[in-house]
Amino acid sequence: MNSAATKPHFRSPEYWLALGAVCLVSLCFYGLRAALIIGIATVTAVLTDFFCLFLQNKSYRKVDIANIAPPIVMVLMFPSSVSYPVVVLSTVFTVAVGIHVFGSRRNYLFPPAAVGYLFALLCWRDELLNAPHAGVHLPMFGSHEGVLQSTLSSRFNHEGVFAAETFDILIGNVASPMGTGCILLLAVILLVLLFRSSVSCWGVAGYLFGISFLANFGSIPALYYLSVNMVIFSMIFLVGDTLVIPNGRLSVLFGSTLTGMLTYYLMAAHALEYAPVVAVMLTCPLWHALAEIEERIGQKLDAMELAAKQEMMQDGVPTDVEVLHETE
Secondary structure (H helix, E strand, O other): HHHHHHHOOOOOOOHHHHHHHHHHHHHHHHOHHHHHHHHHHHHHHHHHHHEEEEEOOOOHHHHHHHHHHHHHHHOOOOOOOOOOOHHHHHHHHHHHHHHHHHOOOOOOOOOHHHHHHHHHHOHHHHHHHEEEEEOOOOOOOOOHHHHOEEEEHHHHHOOOOOOHHHHHHHOOOEEEOOOOOOOOHHHHHHHHHOOOOEEEEEHHHHHHHHHHHHHHOOOOHHHHHHHHOOOOHHHHHHHOOOOOOOOOOOHHHHHHHHHHHHHHHOOOOOOOOOOOHHHHHHHHHHHHHHHHHHHHHHHHHHHHHHHHHHHHHOOOOHHHHHHHHHHO
């Protein structure tokens, strides 16, 4: 039996509130254009979902509402200057391939938002890796060439220092993707979702350990890497997503540790500001393989325990349940 079959298929109310809070902050920083990008992604996701379900002879159900979350997560990793056709095509790819090809209603093989982001990155790299500074409200239409710049993450990766004040970094007053810049908000959201069990504590713990462990051997503290490159955002919406990661504590802990270590390597050695997305995509199949192994081991142990109890009953030795009844 696949461990993913026992997963919940609905997003928790806390998840939607967290996603809404990130969207609201992005609207405050980037204005109506950010709202339009999120709206286009949402509408396109619903229409694409309807069409894909129609091709599969399936009806649209309440469970499919959760499918609008990955496109929203994806566009929050985009800069507010991204063109609308990129949003539409990336959303279609996210829903059609990331959701319906790699999982549909049951289980996601890869985080759909990561699938869509990498598709956009491969096709429109320059549009994704340059961004306006927070607070710059771009016009709804027209050219944005004069206001785009390298992101804070890009400068940190290549220079090893922050080109902004600490307070500005914490509140997201820097050049960054729409939803990944406000570190303070993301940290609060992470703690709340952990407390409400809306993200995987084992996934988050392993990811943090993986990055911190390798950072101990470098010259830059792990805290610096956690502040850039969409790391905290990815920790919430990619690594800790309970609809994506498999069941099994040990498999998730070990798999997320490898994801964190690969993320650090890609940031430190190759200066990739989208390192968390690549790391999750490369290691997610390993997570599922480890979960299958853990589940089979658990089934073997359960079978051995059941066989031992049956043998004890045949020999006349009371089992734990019988001893409990006699005590009562």
